[in-house]
Amino acid sequence: MLEIQNACKTFLPGTVNEHVALDRLDLTLEEGEFVTIIGSNGAGKSTLFNAIGGTFLLDAGRITLGGQDITFLAEHKRAAIIGRLFQDPMKGTAPDMTIEENLALASGRSRGLFRKGVSKADQDRFAEALAPFGMGLEDRLKTKVGLLSGGQRQALTLLMSTISHPKLLLLDEHTAALDPAAAEKVMHITRHIVTRDRLTTMMITHNIQSALKTGTRTIMLEGGRIILDIQGKERDEMTVAGLMELYRRKGGGELANDRMLLTKD
Amino acid sequence: MSALLIGSFQLGLVYALLGLGVYITFRILNIPDLTADGSFTLGLAVSAAFTVAGHPLWGILAAVLAGGAAGAVTGLLQTKLEIHPILSGILTMSGLYTINLMVLGSRSNLSLIGSETLFTLAEKLGLSKDLSKTMVSLLVTGCMVLLLSWFFKTHLGLCIRATGNNSDMVRASSINVEGVKITALAISNGCVALSGAVLAQYQGFADISSGVGMVVVGLASVIIGEVFFGRRSVTIGLISAVAGSIVYRFIIALALKTSFFPAFALKLVSAVIVIIALAVPTLGRKRNLHRLKKEARRHA
Numbered sequence A: 001m002l003e004i005q006n007a008c009k010t011f012l013p014g015t016v017n018e019h020v021a022l023d024r025l026d027l028t029l030e031e032g033e034f035v036t037i038i039g040s041n042g043a044g045k046s047t048l049f050n051a052i053g054g055t056f057l058l059d060a061g062r063i064t065l066g067g068q069d070i071t072f073l074a075e076h077k078r079a080a081i082i083g084r085l086f087q088d089p090m091k092g093t094a095p096d097m098t099i100e101e102n103l104a105l106a107s108g109r110s111r112g113l114f115r116k117g118v119s120k121a122d123q124d125r126f127a128e129a130l131a132p133f134g135m136g137l138e139d140r141l142k143t144k145v146g147l148l149s150g151g152q153r154q155a156l157t158l159l160m161s162t163i164s165h166p167k168l169l170l171l172d173e174h175t176a177a178l179d180p181a182a183a184e185k186v187m188h189i190t191r192h193i194v195t196r197d198r199l200t201t202m203m204i205t206h207n208i209q210s211a212l213k214t215g216t217r218t219i220m221l222e223g224g225r226i227i228l229d230i231q232g233k234e235r236d237e238m239t240v241a242g243l244m245e246l247y248r249r250k251g252g253g254e255l256a257n258d259r260m261l262l263t264k265d
Numbered sequence B: 001m002s003a004l005l006i007g008s009f010q011l012g013l014v015y016a017l018l019g020l021g022v023y024i025t026f027r028i029l030n031i032p033d034l035t036a037d038g039s040f041t042l043g044l045a046v047s048a049a050f051t052v053a054g055h056p057l058w059g060i061l062a063a064v065l066a067g068g069a070a071g072a073v074t075g076l077l078q079t080k081l082e083i084h085p086i087l088s089g090i091l092t093m094s095g096l097y098t099i100n101l102m103v104l105g106s107r108s109n110l111s112l113i114g115s116e117t118l119f120t121l122a123e124k125l126g127l128s129k130d131l132s133k134t135m136v137s138l139l140v141t142g143c144m145v146l147l148l149s150w151f152f153k154t155h156l157g158l159c160i161r162a163t164g165n166n167s168d169m170v171r172a173s174s175i176n177v178e179g180v181k182i183t184a185l186a187i188s189n190g191c192v193a194l195s196g197a198v199l200a201q202y203q204g205f206a207d208i209s210s211g212v213g214m215v216v217v218g219l220a221s222v223i224i225g226e227v228f229f230g231r232r233s234v235t236i237g238l239i240s241a242v243a244g245s246i247v248y249r250f251i252i253a254l255a256l257k258t259s260f261f262p263a264f265a266l267k268l269v270s271a272v273i274v275i276i277a278l279a280v281p282t283l284g285r286k287r288n289l290h291r292l293k294k295e296a297r298r299h300a
Helices: A045-053 A099-106 A120-133 A150-162 A180-197 A208-213 A232-236 A240-251 A258-262 B002-028 B036-052 B056-079 B085-103 B118-124 B129-151 B155-165 B167-171 B177-203 B214-229 B234-257 B263-299
Strands: A002-011 A019-029 A034-038 A060-065 A082-085 A168-172 A201-204 A217-222 A225-231 B109-111 B205-207
Touching: A002 A045, A019 A045, A019 A060, A019 A225, A034 A045, A034 A208, A045 A060, A045 A082, A045 A168, A045 A201, A082 A150, A099 A120, A099 A150, A099 B155, A120 A150, A120 A180, A150 A180, A208 A240, A217 A240, A225 A232, A225 A240, B002 B036, B002 B129, B002 B155, B002 B177, B002 B214, B002 B234, B036 B056, B036 B085, B036 B109, B036 B177, B036 B205, B036 B214, B056 B085, B056 B118, B056 B177, B118 B129, B118 B177, B129 B177, B129 B234, B155 B167, B155 B177, B167 B177, B177 B205, B214 B234, B214 B263, B234 B263
Parallel strands: A034 A201, A034 A217, A082 A168, A168 A201
Antiparallel strands: A002 A019, A002 A060, A217 A225, B109 B205
16 A cells, blocks of 8 residues: 655755654555554654655655555645644644534545535534544534544544545554543544554554554664564564563664653553 | 715725725735735726726726736745745735836826716616615625625635634645635735725725725724624624724714814824734733732732
């Protein structure tokens, strides 16, 4: 589904702050795979997402998604086939617009520019899609999104990102800014949607336990390269301690990130 | 007195179109657009030139298209050439001065006396002179409010509102931000030009300096309207801009009538109204902060 070949990206080349964020990275994802991504700060996790999402272009390398070469495709055109969620729940929704208007924007413009933004059929479809979240949002379609809690906004953003069945879903620590209960809820909804729609998904997380428990495959990034790629039986038997030991051997140094060690699942 | 009130009401309706245009850029798109000063005069000039040639209706349509084109130029400068939004507006406005003079035939003013206008056409339907002025301006402004209110509920309308509301979200969605901004600026300046176009035929002349300070007048209408209606949905926002424009004309008529200030002080008064309205939330916040600090000192 997704194929990244020889991806290279260097920030501020030729200056003292030069930083190699992606270093000849190769990655192939099969359709329906759910990959969790871990790595220390500056390992290149978010850079990888920005490169796939089109925030900037690669210095070298090629990205194809579903057979289409998207290496030089404009960001807003990629957005039609790639759903993205960020850590900040404020980022993904328009606060002064209603829930139904936000969802209508996300469901695309295939119906023509001058057609009614939210039709009756849309409202039914949105209510039906929101009901399984168990947040009561289906009864508040005309509520402005700015009045919702962080967890509700992130759940709504998740639905917006997946409502038009993207070829790829990118989740960049999308539960990190939420309180534990809301984070668990959004994570639950994530698993539900990804499994139901068989979405090809990549998720960055700082929670190693959750990285091993969620999805079908786990990769670890360090210095802009993939230093670990496990799935199947090997992944099922992997423990947090085992993973940190592997990191010590492969990456050199400790995977010492307070957030990673202290976060309880 | 009643003649004064009726006149202000009519003028308020005509300038309400300007208020609608400013509302679109200032409140919906969240970009203050200075093109309005130029596109207002452009609408006025185009409408006057067509009216003198005997085509008042075509003049209105041509003025809207010309204003839209001016807005699109500002949009192109902002997006494709990445020129600062404020400067883009100033550049277009400045360039339009020459174009406006050209449209007026290298004259600084043009009289429409003796020409057929929208208002004389309405009189032919049997309306009195005053009633025709009220009905025509009411009709044009009412239609624009309905049209815009419908438009901002269409898919394109939602895209424009989202672009002004959360640019982060729009960047990560499949909306073409540049195209949306250009479209919104074109629509806004089309509205502003329509205001100038109707005004030219209403007052029976066009003057090259009519547009000076129009951005501020539009802002004043929007802000005065919000005092009465608050900031709620887009439709209410559009209606409030119209109401604000009418109230603004009443305030000015009263002030002039009572010789509270001379006519040439109008622009200064408008600017002060806008400054006060924009400053109120900030000053309120500062006063609260000050009170908190004083409270804290007392308990220390």
